[in-house]
Amino acid sequence: MRVATDTEGISSSQIGLSPLVRVEEAAALLRIGRTAAYELVMRGTLQSVKVGRRRLVVREGINRYVAELLAQQAND
DSSP states (O other): OOOOOTTTTOOHHHHHTOSEEEHHHHHHHHTOOHHHHHHHHHHTSSOEEEETTEEEEEHHHHHHHHHHHHHHHHHO
Protein backbone atom coordinates (compact mmCIF):
# COMPACT_ATOMS: atom_id res chain seq x y z
CA MET A 1 0.00 0.00 0.00
CA ARG A 2 1.32 3.40 -1.01
CA VAL A 3 0.92 6.38 1.31
CA ALA A 4 0.19 9.75 -0.34
CA THR A 5 2.48 12.59 0.62
CA ASP A 6 2.08 16.35 0.35
CA THR A 7 4.64 16.40 -2.45
CA GLU A 8 3.16 13.58 -4.53
CA GLY A 9 3.19 14.51 -8.21
CA ILE A 10 5.71 17.33 -7.66
CA SER A 11 9.26 16.93 -8.92
CA SER A 12 12.23 17.73 -6.71
CA SER A 13 13.11 20.70 -8.94
CA GLN A 14 9.66 22.18 -8.36
CA ILE A 15 10.08 21.79 -4.62
CA GLY A 16 13.37 23.68 -4.85
CA LEU A 17 11.52 26.56 -6.51
CA SER A 18 8.96 27.15 -3.80
CA PRO A 19 6.81 30.23 -4.51
CA LEU A 20 7.57 31.44 -0.96
CA VAL A 21 10.96 31.87 0.67
CA ARG A 22 12.08 33.00 4.11
CA VAL A 23 13.23 36.60 4.44
CA GLU A 24 16.76 35.35 5.04
CA GLU A 25 16.65 33.36 1.80
CA ALA A 26 15.33 36.40 -0.10
CA ALA A 27 18.19 38.44 1.35
CA ALA A 28 20.68 35.84 0.13
CA LEU A 29 19.11 35.79 -3.35
CA LEU A 30 19.31 39.58 -3.53
CA ARG A 31 22.82 39.65 -2.03
CA ILE A 32 21.70 42.08 0.68
CA GLY A 33 21.69 41.86 4.45
CA ARG A 34 18.93 40.34 6.51
CA THR A 35 18.04 43.69 8.09
CA ALA A 36 17.80 45.39 4.69
CA ALA A 37 15.52 42.60 3.46
CA TYR A 38 13.24 42.97 6.49
CA GLU A 39 13.09 46.74 5.88
CA LEU A 40 12.02 46.15 2.26
CA VAL A 41 9.35 43.72 3.45
CA MET A 42 8.02 46.05 6.16
CA ARG A 43 7.85 48.98 3.69
CA GLY A 44 5.96 46.80 1.24
CA THR A 45 8.68 47.16 -1.39
CA LEU A 46 9.26 43.42 -1.33
CA GLN A 47 6.00 41.46 -1.51
CA SER A 48 5.44 39.10 1.39
CA VAL A 49 2.72 37.12 3.13
CA LYS A 50 2.20 35.99 6.67
CA VAL A 51 1.78 32.23 7.14
CA GLY A 52 1.01 31.54 10.77
CA ARG A 53 3.66 33.45 12.68
CA ARG A 54 6.14 33.39 9.80
CA ARG A 55 6.70 36.18 7.28
CA LEU A 56 7.53 34.73 3.85
CA VAL A 57 8.61 36.58 0.71
CA VAL A 58 6.87 35.84 -2.57
CA ARG A 59 9.48 34.65 -5.08
CA GLU A 60 7.77 36.58 -7.91
CA GLY A 61 7.97 39.66 -5.69
CA ILE A 62 11.75 39.32 -5.67
CA ASN A 63 11.76 39.28 -9.48
CA ARG A 64 9.46 42.33 -9.58
CA TYR A 65 11.73 44.20 -7.16
CA VAL A 66 14.78 43.50 -9.33
CA ALA A 67 12.84 44.59 -12.45
CA GLU A 68 11.89 47.85 -10.69
CA LEU A 69 15.53 48.47 -9.78
CA LEU A 70 16.58 47.89 -13.38
CA ALA A 71 13.87 50.24 -14.67
CA GLN A 72 14.92 52.95 -12.21
CA GLN A 73 18.53 52.67 -13.27
CA ALA A 74 17.58 52.79 -16.94
CA ASN A 75 15.79 56.09 -16.29
CA ASP A 76 18.77 57.63 -14.48
